[in-house]
Amino acid sequence: MNGKNFPxxxxxxxxxxxxxxxAAGPAALAGAAxxxxxxxxxxxxxxxxxxxxxxxxxxxxxxxPLAVSLNQVEAPRSxxxxxxxxxxxxxxxxxxxSVLDAKVATAKASVTSATAEGSTNLAHASLHVxxxxxxxxxxxxxxxxxxxxxPGKTPVASSNLLGSxxxxxxxxxxxxxxxxxxxxxxxxxxRLDLSKTQTTSRTAAATALELKVSVNPLKxxxxxxEGTLTLAKATCEAPAAAAGKPGADPSGDVEAQGxxxxxxxxxxxxxSSVTPYVAGGAIALLVVGGGAVALARxxxx
Numbered sequence: 001m002n003g004k005n006f007p008x009x010x011x012x013x014x015x016x017x018x019x020x021x022x023a024a025g026p027a028a029l030a031g032a033a034x035x036x037x038x039x040x041x042x043x044x045x046x047x048x049x050x051x052x053x054x055x056x057x058x059x060x061x062x063x064x065p066l067a068v069s070l071n072q073v074e075a076p077r078s079x080x081x082x083x084x085x086x087x088x089x090x091x092x093x094x095x096x097x098s099v100l101d102a103k104v105a106t107a108k109a110s111v112t113s114a115t116a117e118g119s120t121n122l123a124h125a126s127l128h129v130x131x132x133x134x135x136x137x138x139x140x141x142x143x144x145x146x147x148x149x150x151p152g153k154t155p156v157a158s159s160n161l162l163g164s165x166x167x168x169x170x171x172x173x174x175x176x177x178x179x180x181x182x183x184x185x186x187x188x189x190x191r192l193d194l195s196k197t198q199t200t201s202r203t204a205a206a207t208a209l210e211l212k213v214s215v216n217p218l219k220x221x222x223x224x225x226e227g228t229l230t231l232a233k234a235t236c237e238a239p240a241a242a243a244g245k246p247g248a249d250p251s252g253d254v255e256a257q258g259x260x261x262x263x264x265x266x267x268x269x270x271x272s273s274v275t276p277y278v279a280g281g282a283i284a285l286l287v288v289g290g291g292a293v294a295l296a297r298x299x300x301x
Contacts, residue, residue, distance in 0.1 A: 040240060041076045041111060041239050041240075042076070042115070042116030042149060042236065042237050042238050042239035042240075043075065043076065043111065043116060043235075043236065044075045044109040044110060044111050044118040044147070044149075044234075044236045044237070045072075045073065045075070045109050045118050045233075045234070045235045045236075046071070046072075046107035046108055046109050046118040046119055046120045046145075046233070046234045046235075047069055047070070047072040047073070047107055047120065047230070047233050048081075048100075048102075048105045048106070048107050048120055048122055048231070048232060049068065049070040049086055049099070049100050049105075049122075049127075049229070049230070050069045050070075050072070050229070050230045050233070051067060051068045051069070051099065051227070051228075051229050052066075052067065052227050052229075053065070053066035053067075053213065053225055053226065053227030053228070053229070054066070054225070055130050055131075055224070055225050056223070056225075057130070066088060066129070066130070066227070068088055068100075069086075070083055070085075070086040070100055070105060071083050071105055071107035071120075072107065073108065073109045074109055075109040075110050075111040075116070075118075076111045078109065078110040078111065079108070079110075080106065080107065080108045081106070081107050082105065082106050082107075083105060084101065084103070084104075084105050085098060085100060085102075086098075086100040087099060097130060098128060099127065099128060099129070100125060100126070100127050101125065101126050102122055102123065102124060102125035102126075103123055103124035103125075104121060104122065104123035104142075105121075105122050105123075105125065106120065106121045107119075107120045107234075108120075109234075112239075113239055114150065114239070115148065115149065115150050115239070116148075116149045116236040116238055116239060117147065117148045117149070117236055118145075118146070118147045118234035118235050119234050120144065120145045120208070120233065120234050121142075121144050121232070122208070122231060122232050123140075123141065123142040123143075124142070125139070125231075126138075126139050126140075127139075127140075127229065127231075129213065129223075129225045130223040130225060131217050131223025131224070131225060132217060132223075135168065135169055136166065136168075136169070137167070137168065137190065137211075137213065137215070137229075138165065138166065138168075138190070138192075138209075139164075139165070140163075140165055140209070140231070141163025141164050142163045143160065143161050143162070143209060143231060143232045144159065144160045144162070144208065145158070145159040145160075145207060145232040145233060145234040146158050146159075146234055147204040147206050147235050148204065149202060149203065149204055149237055149238035149239075150238060151239055151240065151241035152241050153238075154199070154201075155199045155200070155201075155203060155204035155236065155238060156199070157198065157199050157204035157205055158206055159194075159196070159197060159206045159207060159208040159232065160195070161174060161194060161195065161208065161209075165192075167182040167192065168182060168184040168188065168190060170184065172192075174192060174194040175194065178194065179192065179193050180192045180194070186217065186218045187215065187217055187218075188213070188214050188215030188216055188217070188225075189214050189215075190211055190214075190215075191211065191212040192209060192210070192211050193207075193210040193211075194208070195207075195208065203235070203237045203238070204235065204236050205233070205234070205235040206233065206234050206235075207230055207231075207232065207233045208231055208232035209229075209230075209231040210229070210230050210231075211228065211229040211230075211231070213225055213226065213227060213228070213229060214226050
Protein backbone atom coordinates (compact mmCIF):
# COMPACT_ATOMS: atom_id res chain seq x y z
CA MET A 1 0.00 0.00 0.00
CA ASN A 2 1.51 3.38 -1.03
CA GLY A 3 1.35 6.79 0.70
CA LYS A 4 -1.48 8.05 -1.57
CA ASN A 5 -3.79 5.28 -0.33
CA PHE A 6 -3.24 6.08 3.36
CA PRO A 7 -5.22 9.35 3.44
CA UNK A 8 -8.19 7.79 1.62
CA UNK A 9 -8.26 4.76 3.92
CA UNK A 10 -7.89 6.96 6.98
CA UNK A 11 -10.76 9.20 5.90
CA UNK A 12 -12.99 6.17 5.44
CA UNK A 13 -12.02 4.87 8.88
CA UNK A 14 -12.72 8.24 10.50
CA UNK A 15 -16.12 8.45 8.81
CA UNK A 16 -17.15 4.96 9.95
CA UNK A 17 -15.91 5.47 13.54
CA UNK A 18 -17.63 8.84 13.92
CA UNK A 19 -20.94 7.58 12.52
CA UNK A 20 -20.80 4.57 14.85
CA UNK A 21 -20.15 6.73 17.92
CA UNK A 22 -22.94 9.18 17.11
CA ALA A 23 -25.41 6.41 16.28
CA ALA A 24 -24.66 4.62 19.56
CA GLY A 25 -25.81 7.63 21.61
CA PRO A 26 -29.49 7.74 20.59
CA ALA A 27 -29.63 3.93 20.64
CA ALA A 28 -28.32 3.82 24.20
CA LEU A 29 -30.72 6.58 25.22
CA ALA A 30 -33.67 4.71 23.73
CA GLY A 31 -32.58 1.55 25.54
CA ALA A 32 -32.45 3.37 28.88
CA ALA A 33 -35.90 4.87 28.32
CA UNK A 34 -37.35 1.45 27.54
CA UNK A 35 -35.92 0.08 30.80
CA UNK A 36 -37.64 2.85 32.75
CA UNK A 37 -40.96 2.51 30.92
CA UNK A 38 -42.13 -0.33 33.15
CA UNK A 39 -44.32 0.67 36.07
CA UNK A 40 -44.29 -0.78 39.57
CA UNK A 41 -46.74 -3.07 41.31
CA UNK A 42 -49.95 -1.75 42.77
CA UNK A 43 -50.58 -0.97 46.41
CA UNK A 44 -53.50 -1.34 48.81
CA UNK A 45 -54.10 -0.66 52.50
CA UNK A 46 -56.87 -0.94 55.06
CA UNK A 47 -57.31 -0.03 58.72
CA UNK A 48 -60.27 -0.43 61.07
CA UNK A 49 -59.24 2.26 63.59
CA UNK A 50 -56.54 4.92 63.70
CA UNK A 51 -56.36 7.55 66.43
CA UNK A 52 -54.47 10.79 66.79
CA UNK A 53 -55.57 12.06 70.19
CA UNK A 54 -53.92 14.05 72.95
CA UNK A 55 -55.01 13.06 76.44
CA UNK A 56 -54.31 15.45 79.33
CA UNK A 57 -54.65 14.03 82.83
CA UNK A 58 -54.87 15.81 86.20
CA UNK A 59 -55.47 19.38 85.05
CA UNK A 60 -53.07 18.96 82.12
CA UNK A 61 -50.12 18.10 84.34
CA UNK A 62 -49.66 14.83 82.42
CA UNK A 63 -49.97 14.63 78.64
CA UNK A 64 -50.35 11.24 76.97
CA PRO A 65 -50.60 10.83 73.19
CA LEU A 66 -53.30 8.32 72.31
CA ALA A 67 -51.92 6.73 69.15
CA VAL A 68 -53.65 3.44 68.44
CA SER A 69 -54.31 1.48 65.26
CA LEU A 70 -56.36 -1.68 64.89
CA ASN A 71 -56.07 -4.17 62.05
CA GLN A 72 -53.82 -2.07 59.85
CA VAL A 73 -52.68 -4.01 56.76
CA GLU A 74 -50.87 -3.19 53.51
CA ALA A 75 -50.11 -5.04 50.27
CA PRO A 76 -48.42 -5.94 47.62
CA ARG A 77 -48.30 -8.96 49.95
CA SER A 78 -51.96 -9.77 50.58
CA UNK A 79 -52.97 -9.55 54.23
CA UNK A 80 -55.99 -9.78 56.52
CA UNK A 81 -56.47 -8.97 60.20
CA UNK A 82 -59.49 -9.56 62.42
CA UNK A 83 -58.59 -8.37 65.95
CA UNK A 84 -61.69 -7.23 67.85
CA UNK A 85 -60.21 -4.98 70.55
CA UNK A 86 -57.68 -2.17 70.86
CA UNK A 87 -56.26 -1.19 74.24
CA UNK A 88 -54.03 1.55 75.64
CA UNK A 89 -51.72 1.41 78.65
CA UNK A 90 -50.74 4.21 81.02
CA UNK A 91 -53.95 6.25 81.24
CA UNK A 92 -56.14 4.30 83.66
CA UNK A 93 -54.09 3.81 86.82
CA UNK A 94 -51.74 1.41 85.09
CA UNK A 95 -54.55 -0.85 83.87
CA UNK A 96 -55.16 -1.47 80.14
CA UNK A 97 -57.81 0.89 78.82
CA SER A 98 -60.11 -0.47 76.12
CA VAL A 99 -60.41 1.98 73.25
CA LEU A 100 -62.45 -0.15 70.85
CA ASP A 101 -64.54 -3.31 71.21
CA ALA A 102 -66.34 -4.89 68.27
CA LYS A 103 -68.06 -8.10 67.25
CA VAL A 104 -66.68 -7.79 63.70
CA ALA A 105 -63.54 -5.88 62.75
CA THR A 106 -61.79 -6.94 59.56
CA ALA A 107 -59.26 -5.29 57.27
CA LYS A 108 -58.09 -6.79 53.97
CA ALA A 109 -55.55 -5.67 51.38
CA SER A 110 -54.62 -7.55 48.21
CA VAL A 111 -52.67 -6.82 45.04
CA THR A 112 -52.37 -8.86 41.84
CA SER A 113 -51.24 -7.97 38.33
CA ALA A 114 -54.89 -7.25 37.49
CA THR A 115 -56.17 -5.35 40.54
CA ALA A 116 -55.37 -3.69 43.87
CA GLU A 117 -58.06 -3.65 46.55
CA GLY A 118 -58.45 -2.61 50.17
CA SER A 119 -61.56 -3.16 52.30
CA THR A 120 -62.75 -2.84 55.89
CA ASN A 121 -65.80 -4.03 57.80
CA LEU A 122 -66.70 -2.89 61.33
CA ALA A 123 -69.86 -4.02 63.12
CA HIS A 124 -71.38 -3.64 66.58
CA ALA A 125 -68.50 -1.51 67.78
CA SER A 126 -68.07 0.78 70.80
CA LEU A 127 -65.33 3.40 71.01
CA HIS A 128 -64.19 4.84 74.37
CA VAL A 129 -61.77 7.58 75.41
CA UNK A 130 -60.16 8.22 78.83
CA UNK A 131 -62.38 10.17 81.22
CA UNK A 132 -65.53 8.48 79.93
CA UNK A 133 -65.18 4.85 81.04
CA UNK A 134 -68.93 4.26 81.20
CA UNK A 135 -70.10 6.40 78.29
CA UNK A 136 -69.16 5.45 74.73
CA UNK A 137 -67.78 8.16 72.52
CA UNK A 138 -69.55 6.43 69.63
CA UNK A 139 -71.51 3.22 69.09
CA UNK A 140 -71.79 1.90 65.54
CA UNK A 141 -74.01 -0.81 64.16
CA UNK A 142 -72.06 -1.33 60.93
CA UNK A 143 -69.75 0.58 58.57
CA UNK A 144 -67.79 -0.59 55.54
CA UNK A 145 -65.25 0.91 53.15
CA UNK A 146 -63.80 -0.40 49.91
CA UNK A 147 -61.30 0.89 47.33
CA UNK A 148 -60.67 -0.94 44.05
CA UNK A 149 -58.08 -0.01 41.41
CA UNK A 150 -57.77 -1.78 38.03
CA PRO A 151 -55.23 -0.77 35.34
CA GLY A 152 -56.85 1.24 32.57
CA LYS A 153 -60.11 1.74 34.48
CA THR A 154 -61.40 4.50 36.74
CA PRO A 155 -60.70 3.60 40.40
CA VAL A 156 -63.73 3.11 42.64
CA ALA A 157 -64.07 4.16 46.30
CA SER A 158 -67.14 3.60 48.47
CA SER A 159 -68.16 3.78 52.13
CA ASN A 160 -71.44 2.70 53.65
CA LEU A 161 -73.09 3.27 57.01
CA LEU A 162 -75.55 0.50 57.76
CA GLY A 163 -77.68 0.88 60.86
CA SER A 164 -77.69 3.34 63.74
CA UNK A 165 -74.99 5.56 65.25
CA UNK A 166 -74.94 6.84 68.83
CA UNK A 167 -72.56 9.61 69.89
CA UNK A 168 -72.03 10.46 73.59
CA UNK A 169 -75.26 8.66 74.39
CA UNK A 170 -77.29 10.52 71.74
CA UNK A 171 -78.66 8.74 68.69
CA UNK A 172 -77.79 10.78 65.62
CA UNK A 173 -78.64 10.89 61.94
CA UNK A 174 -75.57 11.42 59.76
CA UNK A 175 -75.50 13.16 56.40
CA UNK A 176 -73.65 11.33 53.62
CA UNK A 177 -70.70 13.38 52.48
CA UNK A 178 -71.47 16.05 55.08
CA UNK A 179 -70.61 17.04 58.65
CA UNK A 180 -72.62 16.42 61.82
CA UNK A 181 -71.91 18.15 65.13
CA UNK A 182 -72.92 16.53 68.41
CA UNK A 183 -72.63 18.56 71.63
CA UNK A 184 -73.39 17.26 75.10
CA UNK A 185 -73.24 19.88 77.90
CA UNK A 186 -70.81 18.98 80.65
CA UNK A 187 -69.26 16.21 78.54
CA UNK A 188 -67.90 17.53 75.25
CA UNK A 189 -68.48 17.65 71.54
CA UNK A 190 -67.80 15.48 68.49
CA ARG A 191 -67.77 16.45 64.82
CA LEU A 192 -68.37 13.59 62.39
CA ASP A 193 -67.63 13.38 58.67
CA LEU A 194 -69.36 10.47 56.97
CA SER A 195 -68.31 8.63 53.83
CA LYS A 196 -65.31 10.59 52.62
CA THR A 197 -64.03 9.33 49.26
CA GLN A 198 -61.35 10.49 46.85
CA THR A 199 -60.16 9.17 43.48
CA THR A 200 -57.52 10.03 40.88
CA SER A 201 -56.66 8.34 37.57
CA ARG A 202 -54.86 5.50 39.42
CA THR A 203 -55.75 5.79 43.13
CA ALA A 204 -58.77 5.65 45.41
CA ALA A 205 -59.42 6.19 49.13
CA ALA A 206 -62.54 5.71 51.22
CA THR A 207 -63.12 6.54 54.90
CA ALA A 208 -66.36 5.48 56.56
CA LEU A 209 -66.16 7.89 59.52
CA GLU A 210 -63.77 10.60 60.63
CA LEU A 211 -64.31 12.13 64.06
CA LYS A 212 -62.94 15.31 65.55
CA VAL A 213 -63.19 15.03 69.31
CA SER A 214 -63.10 17.48 72.22
CA VAL A 215 -64.06 15.92 75.53
CA ASN A 216 -63.63 17.26 79.08
CA PRO A 217 -66.32 15.78 81.38
CA LEU A 218 -67.85 18.51 83.56
CA LYS A 219 -64.70 20.57 82.95
CA UNK A 220 -63.07 18.71 85.83
CA UNK A 221 -59.79 18.41 83.88
CA UNK A 222 -59.53 14.80 84.99
CA UNK A 223 -59.17 13.76 81.35
CA UNK A 224 -59.17 16.33 78.56
CA UNK A 225 -59.20 14.59 75.17
CA GLU A 226 -58.57 16.38 71.88
CA GLY A 227 -57.85 15.09 68.37
CA THR A 228 -59.15 12.91 65.55
CA LEU A 229 -60.21 9.32 64.98
CA THR A 230 -60.55 7.48 61.68
CA LEU A 231 -62.82 4.47 61.34
CA ALA A 232 -62.83 1.99 58.45
CA LYS A 233 -60.43 3.39 55.85
CA ALA A 234 -59.33 1.67 52.63
CA THR A 235 -56.98 2.80 49.85
CA CYS A 236 -55.57 1.44 46.59
CA GLU A 237 -53.20 2.29 43.74
CA ALA A 238 -53.58 0.47 40.42
CA PRO A 239 -50.77 -1.78 39.19
CA ALA A 240 -49.01 -0.48 36.09
CA ALA A 241 -50.79 -1.59 32.91
CA ALA A 242 -48.87 -4.24 30.99
CA ALA A 243 -47.56 -3.22 27.56
CA GLY A 244 -50.02 -3.91 24.75
CA LYS A 245 -53.06 -4.16 27.03
CA PRO A 246 -55.96 -1.69 26.99
CA GLY A 247 -55.18 1.36 29.07
CA ALA A 248 -51.42 0.93 28.74
CA ASP A 249 -49.48 4.08 28.00
CA PRO A 250 -45.97 3.14 26.86
CA SER A 251 -44.71 6.66 27.53
CA GLY A 252 -46.66 7.33 30.72
CA ASP A 253 -43.96 6.14 33.12
CA VAL A 254 -40.89 7.08 31.09
CA GLU A 255 -38.67 9.32 33.14
CA ALA A 256 -36.30 11.92 31.75
CA GLN A 257 -32.71 10.70 31.80
CA GLY A 258 -30.67 12.36 34.52
CA UNK A 259 -31.82 14.35 37.49
CA UNK A 260 -33.63 17.66 36.83
CA UNK A 261 -30.69 19.59 38.25
CA UNK A 262 -28.31 17.90 35.84
CA UNK A 263 -30.47 18.67 32.82
CA UNK A 264 -30.79 22.30 33.93
CA UNK A 265 -27.00 22.59 34.17
CA UNK A 266 -26.58 21.22 30.66
CA UNK A 267 -29.19 23.60 29.30
CA UNK A 268 -27.34 26.58 30.76
CA UNK A 269 -24.19 25.66 28.87
CA UNK A 270 -25.97 24.82 25.65
CA UNK A 271 -25.81 21.05 26.20
CA SER A 272 -28.45 18.36 26.33
CA SER A 273 -28.83 14.69 27.23
CA VAL A 274 -27.12 13.64 23.96
CA THR A 275 -24.08 15.84 24.59
CA PRO A 276 -21.96 12.91 25.92
CA TYR A 277 -22.51 11.00 22.68
CA VAL A 278 -21.54 13.95 20.48
CA ALA A 279 -18.43 14.38 22.61
CA GLY A 280 -17.69 10.68 22.20
CA GLY A 281 -17.94 11.01 18.43
CA ALA A 282 -15.58 13.96 18.48
CA ILE A 283 -13.04 12.03 20.55
CA ALA A 284 -13.25 9.10 18.15
CA LEU A 285 -12.70 11.49 15.29
CA LEU A 286 -9.59 12.95 16.92
CA VAL A 287 -8.09 9.58 17.84
CA VAL A 288 -8.64 7.95 14.49
CA GLY A 289 -7.68 11.11 12.61
CA GLY A 290 -4.45 11.36 14.56
CA GLY A 291 -3.61 7.78 13.72
CA ALA A 292 -4.33 8.41 10.05
CA VAL A 293 -2.02 11.44 9.99
CA ALA A 294 0.77 9.44 11.60
CA LEU A 295 0.38 6.66 9.08
CA ALA A 296 0.33 9.12 6.20
CA ARG A 297 3.58 10.69 7.38
CA UNK A 298 5.21 7.28 7.61
CA UNK A 299 4.07 6.56 4.05
CA UNK A 300 5.69 9.73 2.80
CA UNK A 301 8.84 8.89 4.68
